[in-house]
Amino acid sequence: MSTEEALAALRSAVGAALTTDQRRLAALTTDKSGHDSRSLPLALVTARGVEDVQATLRIANDHGIPVVPRGAGTGLAGGAIASAGDIVLSTLAMDRILEISAADELAVIEPGIINSKLNEVLATHGLWFAPDPASKAISTVGGNIATNAGGLLCAKYGVTREAVLGLKVVLADGTLLSLGHRSVKGVTGLDLTALMIGSEGTLGVIVEATVKLRVLPSGPVATIGAFFPSITAAAGASAAITAAGLRPAALELLDAAALRAIDAHLSLDLSARGDSWLLVQTDGAASAAEARAAIEIIRSHGGDAEITTDREEGERLFAIRRAFHPALEARGTVLIEDIAVPRSALPQIFAAIVDIGDRYGIEIPTVAHAGDGNLHPNFVYPAQESGGVPDQIWAAADELFVTALRLGGTLTGEHGVGILKRRWLADELGEAQLEIQRQIKRVFDPRGILNPGKVFAPES
Amino acid sequence: MSTEEALAALRSAVGAALTTDQRRLAALTTDKSGHDSRSLPLALVTARGVEDVQATLRIANDHGIPVVPRGAGTGLAGGAIASAGDIVLSTLAMDRILEISAADELAVIEPGIINSKLNEVLATHGLWFAPDPASKAISTVGGNIATNAGGLLCAKYGVTREAVLGLKVVLADGTLLSLGHRSVKGVTGLDLTALMIGSEGTLGVIVEATVKLRVLPSGPVATIGAFFPSITAAAGASAAITAAGLRPAALELLDAAALRAIDAHLSLDLSARGDSWLLVQTDGAASAAEARAAIEIIRSHGGDAEITTDREEGERLFAIRRAFHPALEARGTVLIEDIAVPRSALPQIFAAIVDIGDRYGIEIPTVAHAGDGNLHPNFVYPAQESGGVPDQIWAAADELFVTALRLGGTLTGEHGVGILKRRWLADELGEAQLEIQRQIKRVFDPRGILNPGKVFAPES
Numbered sequence: 049m050s051t052e053e054a055l056a057a058l059r060s061a062v063g064a065a066l067t068t069d070q071r072r073l074a075a076l077t078t079d080k081s082g083h084d085s086r087s088l089p090l091a092l093v094t095a096r097g098v099e100d101v102q103a104t105l106r107i108a109n110d111h112g113i114p115v116v117p118r119g120a121g122t123g124l125a126g127g128a129i130a131s132a133g134d135i136v137l138s139t140l141a142m143d144r145i146l147e148i149s150a151a152d153e154l155a156v157i158e159p160g161i162i163n164s165k166l167n168e169v170l171a172t173h174g175l176w177f178a179p180d181p182a183s184k185a186i187s188t189v190g191g192n193i194a195t196n197a198g199g200l201l202c203a204k205y206g207v208t209r210e211a212v213l214g215l216k217v218v219l220a221d222g223t224l225l226s227l228g229h230r231s232v233k234g235v236t237g238l239d240l241t242a243l244m245i246g247s248e249g250t251l252g253v254i255v256e257a258t259v260k261l262r263v264l265p266s267g268p269v270a271t272i273g274a275f276f277p278s279i280t281a282a283a284g285a286s287a288a289i290t291a292a293g294l295r296p297a298a299l300e301l302l303d304a305a306a307l308r309a310i311d312a313h314l315s316l317d318l319s320a321r322g323d324s325w326l327l328v329q330t331d332g333a334a335s336a337a338e339a340r341a342a343i344e345i346i347r348s349h350g351g352d353a354e355i356t357t358d359r360e361e362g363e364r365l366f367a368i369r370r371a372f373h374p375a376l377e378a379r380g381t382v383l384i385e386d387i388a389v390p391r392s393a394l395p396q397i398f399a400a401i402v403d404i405g406d407r408y409g410i411e412i413p414t415v416a417h418a419g420d421g422n423l424h425p426n427f428v429y430p431a432q433e434s435g436g437v438p439d440q441i442w443a444a445a446d447e448l449f450v451t452a453l454r455l456g457g458t459l460t461g462e463h464g465v466g467i468l469k470r471r472w473l474a475d476e477l478g479e480a481q482l483e484i485q486r487q488i489k490r491v492f493d494p495r496g497i498l499n500p501g502k503v504f505a506p507e508s
Numbered sequence: 509m510s511t512e513e514a515l516a517a518l519r520s521a522v523g524a525a526l527t528t529d530q531r532r533l534a535a536l537t538t539d540k541s542g543h544d545s546r547s548l549p550l551a552l553v554t555a556r557g558v559e560d561v562q563a564t565l566r567i568a569n570d571h572g573i574p575v576v577p578r579g580a581g582t583g584l585a586g587g588a589i590a591s592a593g594d595i596v597l598s599t600l601a602m603d604r605i606l607e608i609s610a611a612d613e614l615a616v617i618e619p620g621i622i623n624s625k626l627n628e629v630l631a632t633h634g635l636w637f638a639p640d641p642a643s644k645a646i647s648t649v650g651g652n653i654a655t656n657a658g659g660l661l662c663a664k665y666g667v668t669r670e671a672v673l674g675l676k677v678v679l680a681d682g683t684l685l686s687l688g689h690r691s692v693k694g695v696t697g698l699d700l701t702a703l704m705i706g707s708e709g710t711l712g713v714i715v716e717a718t719v720k721l722r723v724l725p726s727g728p729v730a731t732i733g734a735f736f737p738s739i740t741a742a743a744g745a746s747a748a749i750t751a752a753g754l755r756p757a758a759l760e761l762l763d764a765a766a767l768r769a770i771d772a773h774l775s776l777d778l779s780a781r782g783d784s785w786l787l788v789q790t791d792g793a794a795s796a797a798e799a800r801a802a803i804e805i806i807r808s809h810g811g812d813a814e815i816t817t818d819r820e821e822g823e824r825l826f827a828i829r830r831a832f833h834p835a836l837e838a839r840g841t842v843l844i845e846d847i848a849v850p851r852s853a854l855p856q857i858f859a860a861i862v863d864i865g866d867r868y869g870i871e872i873p874t875v876a877h878a879g880d881g882n883l884h885p886n887f888v889y890p891a892q893e894s895g896g897v898p899d900q901i902w903a904a905a906d907e908l909f910v911t912a913l914r915l916g917g918t919l920t921g922e923h924g925v926g927i928l929k930r931r932w933l934a935d936e937l938g939e940a941q942l943e944i945q946r947q948i949k950r951v952f953d954p955r956g957i958l959n960p961g962k963v964f965a966p967e968s
């Protein structure tokens with residue numbers, strides 16, 4: 049059957065939800081990774097509900113046409129990028145909150161709702177969905193789940209996987225499954241909810257989620273900003289804060305190159321005040337006591353700290369951290385890397401970043417979620433004709449990945465594999481595990497229509 | 509090839525680790541569920557290391573002989589029960605702690621270590637492995653992982669899945685896989701670590717685990733015991749404690765039948781003091797403030813509360829809770845059920861338990877981990893000739909399961925499916941999901957030798 053027949057069947061099934069408008073399709077060849085396929089997909093279906101998702105997958109599966117599930121397109125690994133021959137299945141318009149239960153601390157939502165938007169509504173109930181990727185103002189909760197998104201608060205509040213009780217997903221053949229439950233505990237059968245979280249659209253399309261909520265932390269929040277004479281001293285202070293049993297909500301570490309980039313962007317002189325900068329925020333009932341203990345540890349590690357419980361002052365300190373990515377984007381195309389290592393290895397991985405940068409003659413400004421050992425080393429380069437990343441940058445990144453794995457860490461702490469990291473997958477998983485993962489993919493998607501080429505490289 | 513040839517190959521591979529001693533085998537036909545297969549397995553291999561596990565599985569797979577992985581045999585669902593024709597593969601002797609890292613808050617352990625034993629050693633480092641099934645003094649961490657064990661502290665500290673960073677597992681064909689990593693975050697590929705947790709020996713045999721540790725909570729612990737005039741009032745108080753944003757470490761609820769059973773066993777008069785009893789324990793930096801707030805809520809719900817921060821007094825209150833199961837075991841064989849519902853449904857499920865008990869003419873004493881909506885309704889019956897559970901008890905339990913599912917809950921909050929609940933699996937998962945789960949099982953274990961008949965009923 050021809051592609052034309054498939055599109056006709058699709059049009060008859062989903063009607064106005066289908067478009068082949070070239071301008072609409074042009075926005076789907078890229079995401080926030082800097083990668084661009086530079087080739088237009090066949091069509092876009094903007095699903096209005098579960099039935100549209102089921103119909104699209106059923107028809108695509110019958111015709112063997114690849115389907116790229118997509119939310120807001122804010123991914124950093126190319127996981128939702130489409131190219132020639134693909135149907136893009138967007139769940140962005142399925143953005144309703146179906147239920148909020150304060151008694152059960154859960155919400156039932158559609159996948160397209162924006163993370164911050166959900167939290168705005170929840171705040172009026174005194175509730176909160178904890179996963180907080182840096183993209184929360186623009187990314188969907190469905191996308192957060194599909195990538196098991198992390199963020200700044202994970203050491204204290206967990207990653208997305210810990211905040212999902214149940215999912216409704218549509219498989220490649222259009223079958224609708226309900227995974228998990230509304231109860232906090234549950235061990236009936238294999239944990240397919242957990243398997244689906246972080247599967248990057250390769251196993252199914254999330255059409256509904258039952259997410260865990262928390263009561264908003266009460267009391268004043270304390271924010272600390274501290275300059276250190278060296279990244280080693282800053283990493284040492286951050287490790288000591290964790291080892292003392294303190295659990296700051298955020299523990300962010302910027303290196304010297306990051307400070308220089310922010311200085312240049314905002315005309316500040318942060319880098320004159322220290323070689324690295326640690327941002328600590330404590331919240332909840334023990335906030336004040338934890339902040340006092342953190343300050344003491346910071347000073348004993350040579351840190352020059354300021355502390356505030358004033359909301360605006362706290363915002364001013366956070367604004368330094370938030371200026372990091374805009375500062376880099378002002379310089380060129382940015383590859384935001386995303387390795388993670390055990391916390392104790394932070395000094396070693398920071399040393400490796402400097403060493404790799406020196407050898408390749410590039411600067412690699414880095415921010416770390418220091419509480420959980422997740423680092424974002426950034427590579428800035430001029431936009432490429434090909435839409436890809438220059439080989440020289442990949443060579444440097446490759447050394448970074450190898451180092452993270454050697455230290456017991458991972459290729460990707462929270463951004464996912466997508467297109468950008470699939471070639472390193474076997475380095476981390478090993479061939480035997482990779483083969484098991486491919487077979488699991490085939491259980492869910494026997495014809496291989498779901499986001500093919502993402503996570504798993506095409507088989508030759 | 510004959511069974512004799514397989515045993516000869518096994519003996520030559522693992523030597524003294526193999527036994528066919530009838531007295532040793534007789535202990536393997538049951539667990540703590542009350543179920544007994546009443547038929548001796550072929551042999552027991554007490555693995556001394558990964559190589560013994562690999563050799564046993566490789567040989568069993570070649571010969572198509574079922575292998576039942578087993579730890580301490582403390583399961584409550586028959587998941588590690590062996591019968592005629594099985595080889596039992598015990599990891600109980602693989603009980604070393606390979607590493608404790610305070611800096612990275614992790615330990616690397618072998619599966620056979622007893623939960624309490626691990627925690628004794630960790631305590632000397634000021635550290636703690638949080639999963640705390642009631643069986644912790646006798647159950648292995650490998651078994652805790654294989655069943656995704658819960659316990660009393662889960663609402664605050666999470667279930668076992670949240671405390672595991674990585675696993676080494678041996679597949680049915682002897683292949684050794686390393687899943688996960690030492691870093692807190694990581695999203696490379698599908699989350700097979702989470703898939704393995706709670707898979708009850710159906711996907712592979714756990715031979716090593718990298719587990720997350722916590723710093724031991726500091727400061728005084730507060731313990732509250734409160735009598736209520738009705739289970740509805742007690743459940744309401746417990747829900748209000750959670751809704752107020754308090755996070756007690758433990759929140760345990762005993763119903764009237766449970767109090768009567770403890771009274772009879774210990775010659776107490778608890779049931780004269782109230783219709784139900786709530787046990788609350790707060791810990792950590794906000795312990796005192798949380799306990800004060802909890803007491804206020806309890807009293808406003810009609811509770812008669814006593815509070816203590818004295819260690820011995822706290823132990824005395826906990827002893828009431830701990831006397832529950834011994835009190836029932838003194839009466840006969842006990843089927844400990846394990847449903848979970850959303851917290852808000854606690855009054856409804858308690859009402860259903862009373863109703864079912866009335867209609868079947870039996871008492872169903874119940875304890876709930878009220879903070880997470882997990883209930884253990886208990887059925888006491890005379891030991892059966894067959895080694896199984898009387899039909900009448902199953903009929904009552906069946907009504908309980910149906911009610912839990914109707915309320916958005918689950919068949920099993922923390923004990924697992926094993927043999928005892930496999931016949932209800934499709935009721936919770938649906939046929940389509942069950943078929944996907946069976947296919948995933950086949951990816952890991954194509955010949956079906958790993959714990960066959962557990963979780964998934966034999967296919968006709």
